[in-house]
Amino acid sequence: MTVTDTPPATVPHDAPTAPAGSRLRALDLRLGYDDRVVVDGVTLEVPTGRTTAVVGPNGCGKSTLLRGLGRLLRPRAGSVLLDGDEIGSLPTREVARRLGLLPQQPVVPEGVSVLELVERGRHPHHGLFRTWSREDERAVAEALERTDLVHLAHVAVDSLSGGQRQRVWLAMVLAQATPLLLLDEPTSFLDVAHQLDVLDLVRRMCDDDGTTVVMVLHDLAMAARYADHLVAMRDGRVVAEGRPADVVTPEVIEAVFGVTATVLADPDTGAPVVIPRRRTS
Numbered sequence: 576m577t578v579t580d581t582p583p584a585t586v587p588h589d590a591p592t593a594p595a596g597s598r599l600r601a602l603d604l605r606l607g608y609d610d611r612v613v614v615d616g617v618t619l620e621v622p623t624g625r626t627t628a629v630v631g632p633n634g635c636g637k638s639t640l641l642r643g644l645g646r647l648l649r650p651r652a653g654s655v656l657l658d659g660d661e662i663g664s665l666p667t668r669e670v671a672r673r674l675g676l677l678p679q680q681p682v683v684p685e686g687v688s689v690l691e692l693v694e695r696g697r698h699p700h701h702g703l704f705r706t707w708s709r710e711d712e713r714a715v716a717e718a719l720e721r722t723d724l725v726h727l728a729h730v731a732v733d734s735l736s737g738g739q740r741q742r743v744w745l746a747m748v749l750a751q752a753t754p755l756l757l758l759d760e761p762t763s764f765l766d767v768a769h770q771l772d773v774l775d776l777v778r779r780m781c782d783d784d785g786t787t788v789v790m791v792l793h794d795l796a797m798a799a800r801y802a803d804h805l806v807a808m809r810d811g812r813v814v815a816e817g818r819p820a821d822v823v824t825p826e827v828i829e830a831v832f833g834v835t836a837t838v839l840a841d842p843d844t845g846a847p848v849v850i851p852r853r854r855t856s
Contacts, residue, residue: 599620621644621804625803631832632833692747774797804817834854
């Protein structure tokens with residue numbers, strides 16, 4: 576099966592399932608770098624209070640889409656709406672109060688401790704005259720606790736392993752305490768145990784705190800297990816979206832990844848489990 580400008584009839588690409596008043600929307604969004612278009616004509620409503628995972632092969636536009644949603648990349652066409660407002664028209668501090676973003680491989684400031692970096696997550700909440708508050712202390716302490724970093728609070732970030740650094744950056748966006756989180760491969764550099772810890776945390780933030788999460792993941796099984804809503808991309812376009820059970824099908828896997836696969840249901844969770852067979856493209 577091949578992907579064309581119009582998705583094959585066997586691939587579900589129904590209307591987005593976001594509730595009315597979705598906080599984050601992309602409308603006919605086109606993004607790119609220099610003379611290269613990477614995301615082409617994507618319309619997406621992010622389900623509020625749920626976890627959305629964006630999946631697809633390398634180079635399909637997943638991270639570029641996230642950069643566009645987070646205002647790190649100016650659209651060439653189309654728009655991104657945050658609470659109904661064009662995101663590019665909003666003040667930077669206001670966007671940072673509503674939306675937290677963890678990009679791929681952020682640069683670690685030299686000599687900064689874990690605590691100092693996590694505290695930077697509180698900067699959007701400070702005006703010219705607001706001083707450090709008990710609310711700030713609570714947000715930072717909770718972020719360190721939830722990411723298991725309390726014992727490393729006074730250690731320099733640049734002395735940590737890649738997996739530990741990833742948890743520090745996640746703690747910083749947690750301390751930011753925004754109702755929306757965009758996470759670009761939050762499990763990068765993490766072993767399996769810490770991948771589960773991070774994704775369990777993301778799941779609790781959604782279920783307990785009502786946080787809306789959009790995350791890019793490479794692991795299709797993890798995406799199917801932890802997300803409420805899946806968005807499958809190829810060649811800069813959305814091929815399928817919806818519930819994991821509706822998206823993770825042999826037809827979609829072949830259309831998106833170019834492989835044949837068997838899809839089974841996890842006996843414990845019911846989530847789709849993919850067994851790749853062979854490459855077709």
